[in-house]
Amino acid sequence: MALLAPVGLFLLAFFAYPMAKILALSFSSEASGLSLENYVWFFETSVNIKVLLRTFTTAMIVTLVCVLVGYPYAYLMTVVGTRWRALLLILALIPFWTSLMTRNLAWLALLQPSSTIATITRKLGFGELQLLGTVAGVVVAMSQILLPFMVLPMYATLRNIDRRLLAAAEGLGARPSVAFVRVYLPLSAPGVVAGSLLVFVLSLGFYLTPAIIGSPQNSLLSQLIVTQVSRVLNWGHAGAMAMVLLLVTVVLIWLASLATRRNAALTSSGERS
Amino acid sequence: MDSRLHMGIRSGVALELEALHKRYGDYVAVESVDLRADPGEFLTLLGPSGSGKTTTLNMIAGFVTPSSGRIQLDGGKIDHLPPHKRNIGMVFQHYALFPHMTAFENVAFPLKQRKCGGAEIRTRVLEALELVGLGDRAHSYPRQLSGGQQQRVALARAIVFRPSLLLMDEPLGALDRQLREHMQMEIKRIHVELGITFVYVTHDQEEALTMSDRVAIFNNGRIEQVGTASDVYDRPRTLFAAEFLGESNSLSVARTCQPGIAVVAGLDVPVRLPEDTQMPAGDGATVVIRPERLRAMPAGLERSPGTNALRGVVQRVVYLGSARRVDVEVSPWIHLSVREQSGMWSPVQKGDAVDIGWHPGDSVLLEQRTAPAIVTGAA
Numbered sequence: 001m002a003l004l005a006p007v008g009l010f011l012l013a014f015f016a017y018p019m020a021k022i023l024a025l026s027f028s029s030e031a032s033g034l035s036l037e038n039y040v041w042f043f044e045t046s047v048n049i050k051v052l053l054r055t056f057t058t059a060m061i062v063t064l065v066c067v068l069v070g071y072p073y074a075y076l077m078t079v080v081g082t083r084w085r086a087l088l089l090i091l092a093l094i095p096f097w098t099s100l101m102t103r104n105l106a107w108l109a110l111l112q113p114s115s116t117i118a119t120i121t122r123k124l125g126f127g128e129l130q131l132l133g134t135v136a137g138v139v140v141a142m143s144q145i146l147l148p149f150m151v152l153p154m155y156a157t158l159r160n161i162d163r164r165l166l167a168a169a170e171g172l173g174a175r176p177s178v179a180f181v182r183v184y185l186p187l188s189a190p191g192v193v194a195g196s197l198l199v200f201v202l203s204l205g206f207y208l209t210p211a212i213i214g215s216p217q218n219s220l221l222s223q224l225i226v227t228q229v230s231r232v233l234n235w236g237h238a239g240a241m242a243m244v245l246l247l248v249t250v251v252l253i254w255l256a257s258l259a260t261r262r263n264a265a266l267t268s269s270g271e272r273s
Numbered sequence: 274m275d276s277r278l279h280m281g282i283r284s285g286v287a288l289e290l291e292a293l294h295k296r297y298g299d300y301v302a303v304e305s306v307d308l309r310a311d312p313g314e315f316l317t318l319l320g321p322s323g324s325g326k327t328t329t330l331n332m333i334a335g336f337v338t339p340s341s342g343r344i345q346l347d348g349g350k351i352d353h354l355p356p357h358k359r360n361i362g363m364v365f366q367h368y369a370l371f372p373h374m375t376a377f378e379n380v381a382f383p384l385k386q387r388k389c390g391g392a393e394i395r396t397r398v399l400e401a402l403e404l405v406g407l408g409d410r411a412h413s414y415p416r417q418l419s420g421g422q423q424q425r426v427a428l429a430r431a432i433v434f435r436p437s438l439l440l441m442d443e444p445l446g447a448l449d450r451q452l453r454e455h456m457q458m459e460i461k462r463i464h465v466e467l468g469i470t471f472v473y474v475t476h477d478q479e480e481a482l483t484m485s486d487r488v489a490i491f492n493n494g495r496i497e498q499v500g501t502a503s504d505v506y507d508r509p510r511t512l513f514a515a516e517f518l519g520e521s522n523s524l525s526v527a528r529t530c531q532p533g534i535a536v537v538a539g540l541d542v543p544v545r546l547p548e549d550t551q552m553p554a555g556d557g558a559t560v561v562i563r564p565e566r567l568r569a570m571p572a573g574l575e576r577s578p579g580t581n582a583l584r585g586v587v588q589r590v591v592y593l594g595s596a597r598r599v600d601v602e603v604s605p606w607i608h609l610s611v612r613e614q615s616g617m618w619s620p621v622q623k624g625d626a627v628d629i630g631w632h633p634g635d636s637v638l639l640e641q642r643t644a645p646a647i648v649t650g651a652a
Contacts, residue, residue, distance in 0.1 A: 172386060174386045
């Protein structure tokens with residue numbers, strides 16, 4: 001227990017206390033005393049609701065893109081030889097080792113109307129692809145930045161799936177595609193859920209990328225919170241916004257953990273022999 | 274309700290392997306295997322690991338593509354069919370149960386692939402689970418079942434779609450001894466009840482001898498011998514077959530001077546062979562005798578006429594529970610083991626001079642030289 005003391009004190013000072021402070025702020029008003037004023041303001045202001053919904057939609061799309069890109073990538077990692085696997089792992093990890101700011105600025109350059117990408121798409125006849133300042137651009141950049149958080153938990157699950165089960169399924173009369181869908185896919189679900197959860201929750205609170213790539217007209221909730229804190233100086237409003245975001249996130253994590261716990265219990269002890 | 278599963282009306286089909294080869298680059302895993310399993314037969318592929326028996330099984334199942342050769346089931350070629358179209362049941366050593374499905378769902382899997390109706394699936398799954406004695410565990414997940422129970426579910430899943438051929442790859446390898454013996458009986462019972470053809474892979478010679486109608490002994494990708502259990506045990510045709518199936522004593526033969534008599538290398542002692550023995554044309558031969566066919570008795574006692582005898586000194590007596598093994602040194606390069614059943618021990622002890630005797634009919638002459646070929650007296 002004594003070994004836990006430093007981390008306990010650290011969390012208490014830099015996590016529990018600020019959280020409690022924000023919670024208190026969200027329930028306070030200028031007239032002092034407890035009030036629901038900030039929450040009433042939050043839900044009565046249509047822009048807030050619109051941004052909240054946009055934040056969730058963006059997070060969901062980013063998660064979906066990460067699943068669609070990450071699943072084949074993680075699957076590939078389980079079937080290639082050790083050398084290729086190491087290479088793929090490093091490629092997945094490089095974004096981790098690169099500063100967030102650098103990556104965001106790189107995307108800013110890449111998405112410029114005068115950039116190579118834009119020139120190529122124009123030449124290919126896609127017309128003017130407006131990515132900078134739009135939700136689409138934010139999604140592209142966020143997906144790339146968050147991809148490692150999807151690939152790594154997915155890979156951890158996929159590599160533990162016994163591929164001999166696929167052979168067994170085929171021996172029992174399942175076409176390879178059916179064997180994949182009925183056996184492999186369900187067994188990979190815990191990894192998909194874990195990765196999705198990470199990406200989704202991180203997306204909800206993403207600030208830097210939407211601030212740099214996006215635009216104020218298309219801002220996400222984290223940008224609104226910053227505005228309240230640094231421009232409007234209304235800490236009560238910011239607190240309420242943060243609390244709503246937190247509450248929704250916690251509920252989602254709880255729901256997802258219910259699903260994974262059931263799944264993980266089934267798959268983890270599948271290997272008895 | 275169709276109860277053929279229980280009544281065993283269905284009969285198995287013949288399986289034929291012709292000149293089957295499997296090469297991985299330079300490595301030859303299986304070399305010209307010719308083998309036939311008769312309808313309803315229990316055929317065991319026996320051999321050490323790496324002998325090609327599992328590769329052969331996987332070629333039958335379709336998981337491994339042969340480099341050349343033919344596989345025929347019920348007279349029809351199946352080489353070109355992918356595994357899911359072969360309709361062959363298979364039980365793996367590692368069970369390969371789907372961990373996210375209950376026992377019921379596991380057994381129902383092959384029926385769903387065959388588009389059976391819900392009611393029919395229910396009937397047949399429960400029937401199959403009954404057959405393996407797990408009717409009451411239908412809704413357990415694999416992790417909730419013991420190793421033996423998991424293997425029963427795997428067995429039920431492999432027979433529920435009524436394949437005419439069932440393949441088993443060391444299905445009892447992961448079980449402890451007692452459970453293994455029990456499952457051997459169960460598998461035999463199911464074999465008799467279903468009447469389908471079984472091809473069983475094992476490296477356990479006891480398992481092979483007790484369960485099989487016939488045994489095919491694999492070594493280095495080739496079949497050394499095929500025959501009934503007593504064929505391969507009592508009349509091995511190669512040294513490998515003799516040595517892999519239980520213990521055996523081998524004596525290098527210096528020469529064969531007349532029909533039915535071989536001279537032991539380095540001893541100049543003649544040994545009588547069974548009367549119908551074919552004498553080898555070339556040189557290099559070995560006489561093989563099972564330890565339990567030898568009798569040890571104190572040296573100098575009168576022996577019955579017509580038996581073989583070698584004199585030696587007891588080096589070691591090893592207690593084995595149901596039996597004991599007496600190791601005798603006949604000469605510095607010839608050692609024999611005698612196995613005596615409990616209650617039939619001879620009065621010899623370590624250090625005693627003994628005569629080892631055996632009936633000529635119990636020796637087998639092989640046209641192969643035993644490994645440490647000490648050919649001092651090679652004529």
